Amino acid sequence: NAGVMQNPRHLVRRRGQEARLRCSPMKGHSHVYWYRQLPEEGLKFMVYLQKENIIDESGMPKERFSAEFPKEGPSILRIQQVVRGDSAAYFCASSRLVPNTGELFFGEGSRLTVL
Amino acid sequence: ELKVEQNPLFLSMQEGKNYTIYCNYSTTSDRLYWYRQDPGKSLESLFVLLSNGAVKQEGRLMASLDTKARLSTLHITAAVHDLSATYFCAVLMADKLIFGTGTRLQVFP
Numbered sequence: 001n002a003g004v005m006q007n008p009r010h011l012v013r014r015r016g017q018e019a020r021l022r023c024s025p026m027k028g029h030s031h032v033y034w035y036r037q038l039p040e041e042g043l044k045f046m047v048y049l050q051k052e053n054i055i056d057e058s059g060m061p062k063e064r065f066s067a068e069f070p071k072e073g074p075s076i077l078r079i080q081q082v083v084r085g086d087s088a089a090y091f092c093a094s095s096r097l098v099p100n101t102g103e104l105f106f107g108e109g110s111r112l113t114v115l
Numbered sequence: 116e117l118k119v120e121q122n123p124l125f126l127s128m129q130e131g132k133n134y135t136i137y138c139n140y141s142t143t144s145d146r147l148y149w150y151r152q153d154p155g156k157s158l159e160s161l162f163v164l165l166s167n168g169a170v171k172q173e174g175r176l177m178a179s180l181d182t183k184a185r186l187s188t189l190h191i192t193a194a195v196h197d198l199s200a201t202y203f204c205a206v207l208m209a210d211k212l213i214f215g216t217g218t219r220l221q222v223f224p
Contacts, residue, residue: 033211042203043158043214056211091157104148104212106158 002027004094004107005074012113019079019086021110025094032075033104034067037089046090049075082114117142117208121215128194128222136218138187138204146207147180147187151200152217158203161189194222 005024013019025032030051035043045059049069060067064082069075079086089111093104118141128134138147146165150158162171164180164187171178175198177190187204201219205212 035214042217043205045211045213048211056209103160103163105160106150108157 004029004092004105006090006092006107006110008110009108010111010113012115013082014115015083016081019082019112021077021079021090021092021112022074023077023092023094023107024074025092026096026105029094029096029105031095031097032069033093033095034075034077035091035093037091037109039088043091046077079112082112084114087112087114117144117206117213119204119206119213119215121202121204121218123218124216126218126220128191128220130195130222130224131193133193134191136189136191136202136220138189138215140185140206140213140215142208143182143185144206144208145182148205148207148212149178149187149189150203150205152203153200161202191220194220196222196224198222 004026007022011019032049034046036046037043047060047067048056051069052071064080066078089109091109092107095104120139122137148163149161151161152158162178164178167182169180175192180187189202199220199222201217203217204215
């Protein structure tokens with residue numbers, strides 16, 4: 001059973017370009033979470049999605065960031081017009097059930113560098 | 116807003132010694148998680164604590180939860196170099212995990 005798969009693992013973008021990060025949850029998991037980790041810091045919650053629904057996006061910046069989890073295919077975190085401050089590791093996690101009845105499993109992360 | 120604080124932030128300890136990492140949180144929750152992260156890697160789940168008074172042990176690590184005090188501890192017994200990593204606690208709030216600041220542990224000979 002493959003774990004949470006994220007790609008790309010490393011992404012370099014110039015300021016103003018778009019970044020798309022993909023996350024395939026573990027088989028049988030229908031809950032996906034995105035977290036951002038700045039260097040030397042903890043993980044900050046961004047968004048919680050179920051298939052075709054955004055459940056909680058309270059941690060998402062109001063502009064340039066969007067996320068989706070379509071009925072088919074991976075979850076995607078999209079960052080438009082990237083700026084240097086977007087450089088971070090973006091982690092995806094999935095769970096089979098809502099976390100209070102199960103664990104959250106994390107992917108290896110996508111490390112975004114904005115030049 | 117839920118705040119999750121860990122202390123110490125940095126811990127340098129000698130092999131064979133014992134130490135405790137503390138995790139305090141500001142609002143009611145009865146689910147707490149401990150994760151380990153190696154540099155440049157993902158998070159590895161260590162413990163899930165589901166109720167007040169819960170205690171779990173795995174090898175040299177033992178975690179406990181006191182929901183009344185809003186406190187969890189991660190105790191390290193007879194540290195070894197392989198335990199060097201960053202340790203995070205995370206508290207469940209409204210179906211998402213809120214992470215602590217992390218404790219960077221360095222074990223030296």
